[in-house]
Amino acid sequence: MRKSPDEKPIATEADIEAVVRRESEEALRRFRSVDFASHLIARLDSPRARQLFFLFRKPVFVPAIGVLILAAATIFFLLRTPNAENGRVEAGFRFMTESLAKSDVFRAGILSPLAGRSDEASAGRAIASFAAILFRAAGGSDTGSESEQTAPAEGGAPLRPLFSPDERFKILYEDQVILRVLTQIATHKEV
């Protein structure tokens, strides 16, 4: 702030912009940490709406457990293979976990109950945690791909990935869940 002749500060346009920006940034940080999808689901006051959303989970639970165990065992042993190159293993691993994240059977039947939560956004984080545990078990780093971490910037400092794997999963996952909830609402007007 500028000072007036009597030494009292004067608000300028730049001050206004700075205050708005700081307020927005702080609020956005909070907003990003909120599970928008699960809050949206919670806002649906009709039992039918919830039913529509959660219905697909139940019939697949038991067979999906088997799929999970098989998938986990396969991934684990693949990653432990001594001849595998780190980059290829990581790429394959990411592809596999992202495919699993997109799979209805996997996330609806297994991850939500395992996460002990009723919302899918928590399941998204469970996927990320699960992925991180497996990856650490295989001796890798779970903080981003090798190229993202080590490619030097012009000034010589290493580039940092924009999002951590956990955040990437959350972003990927949240959008899918929100999209589905909203589509259900839009196509069932009585909801």
Add this chain to the structure above:
Amino acid sequence: MSDPETEARIEDLLPFREEIFLLCLGFSRNAVVAEDLCQDVYLKACRKLDSVRHPEAVKFWLFRLARNVCRDHHRRNRIIAFDPLDSQVDLAAASNDGGPDDFEDRLVRLKSAVEALPRKLREVFILREYARLSYEDAARTLRIKEGTVMSRLYRARAAIARAMNEELHA
């Protein structure tokens, strides 16, 4: 509208989540209320998708809807809106101990200055400063000319600066 078509149209709305939240923040001046309003906007949007006449301008439709949701909320809660005043006074008192440049102090003064703006100026200010829309996008959202956006924004900023200074020197 078929399911995939609906899904595609909703998908077009999702990238504006943060801007809609910020717009709600500007109107409500409270982050928690803004989160609720943002959810309301999306719930309403997907129920009213059929009323979108120009799908290519769905972004502006969504922002207009958000403005209307915030306006309705403001109208309904006019009395409750006095509530934060206590905390504002507390914040101001607390910040006076820490010097007049304190952020909380400036924030309280900014909020009351924005609240005191005439509706037309306030809307432009919030769309531009909070939702970070370009002049062109703000103009399309409010269905006014870009020049009008600029002049209203200029007047809004000047009025806010004046109000903040008056309050400070009072």
